[in-house]
Amino acid sequence: MDWVSVLFLAFFQTAAPGPEQPIAYSHKTHLSMGMKCKDCHENKDPGEIMGIPMTAKCMTCHQSIKKDSPQIAKLAEFHAAKRNVPWQRIYQLPGYVFFSHRIHMEKGTECKTCHGEVAQRDKMFKEVGIAMGDCMECHRQNKVSNDCTYCHESRQ
Ligand code: HEC
Ligand code: HEC
Ligand code: HEC
Ligand code: HEC
Ligand code: HEC
Numbered sequence: 001m002d003w004v005s006v007l008f009l010a011f012f013q014t015a016a017p018g019p020e021q022p023i024a025y026s027h028k029t030h031l032s033m034g035m036k037c038k039d040c041h042e043n044k045d046p047g048e049i050m051g052i053p054m055t056a057k058c059m060t061c062h063q064s065i066k067k068d069s070p071q072i073a074k075l076a077e078f079h080a081a082k083r084n085v086p087w088q089r090i091y092q093l094p095g096y097v098f099f100s101h102r103i104h105m106e107k108g109t110e111c112k113t114c115h116g117e118v119a120q121r122d123k124m125f126k127e128v129g130i131a132m133g134d135c136m137e138c139h140r141q142n143k144v145s146n147d148c149t150y151c152h153e154s155r156q
Helices: 001-015 029-031 055-062 068-080 099-104 111-115 131-142
Strands: none
Touching: 055 068
């Protein structure tokens, strides 16, 4: 590789948006092998949370696949220590907001409406807003309530 490409790559790695993750997991790599969102994000009852997979899920493949990679060695260490990988969160609402994945999905909203082109991303960043105004915009368009107590506890 010539020095121009080296600088170019270095620039893009520092400029890549989103937090540094403890393991360089890529959605693009895994989804291009035909995996589905629900293989890892199970949306357990009651369905509010999608969930981030435990290391056991990853190890079903990485027990043998790419064992010699330093990234997989790190993954295996977390697994052996029975620790979850301390992933940096990308989309997180404050505790005082009600939100249910399942209800939104039952109405036919796709993941990409709220999270963008995840299947194309090597690294996650917040590419779609989840601020109050973003929620209200879609609710308004779909004639869904925007009463304060629809998303927040009433203050009585
Ligand atoms: C269905 C099997 C499967 C599962 C489950 C799986 N992976 Fe992978 N993963 C692969 C394969 C295959 C590759 C290699 C792709 C390539 O480089 O050709 C890979 C590559 C990787 C790499 C890049 C390794 C390197 O150094 O090139 C990382 C990091 C990784 N996976 C992390 C994870 C994590 C974290 C999980 C769990 C959330 C996970 N994987 C779950 C099959 C899987
Ligand atoms: C092989 C397992 C796997 C599959 C398949 C997978 N994900 Fe993930 N997902 C992860 C892991 C691990 C993280 C945490 C690391 C990260 O943010 O990159 C994550 C993080 C996310 C996050 C950020 C969560 C947050 O707030 O921190 C979103 C959004 C997401 N995934 C959406 C999707 C969508 C949409 C699909 C399908 C198109 C999908 N994922 C498929 C493993 C997976
Ligand atoms: C209507 C918008 C919307 C849709 C549709 C949506 N999400 Fe989310 N997602 C959010 C919001 C908002 C959060 C933050 C939730 C919180 O912190 O309580 C989030 C958080 C997440 C997280 C991390 C936290 C968690 O809930 O476990 C993952 C993973 C995730 N979404 C994956 C997905 C996947 C996969 C799909 C499609 C099957 C999807 N989302 C569809 C808005 C959405
Ligand atoms: C893409 C459009 C869309 C976006 C974006 C969206 N919503 Fe919704 N929301 C809906 C629809 C449609 C319903 C279903 C209304 C119904 O039950 O008929 C709904 C229902 C709800 C409900 C009622 C669910 C229940 O428990 O009964 C809450 C609370 C809610 N949304 C909060 C949010 C919050 C918070 C955000 C932003 C983080 C958000 N929504 C973003 C379309 C959206
Ligand atoms: C469709 C869902 C939804 C509705 C309806 C809604 N909110 Fe919110 N609200 C949110 C979300 C999501 C956040 C957190 C993200 C943010 O700060 O934008 C929030 C944050 C807030 C905050 C904290 C803002 C800050 O800057 O710290 C206040 C105060 C608030 N809402 C008041 C209201 C009032 C008053 C109403 C009624 C007029 C209302 N909300 C209606 C979703 C909603």
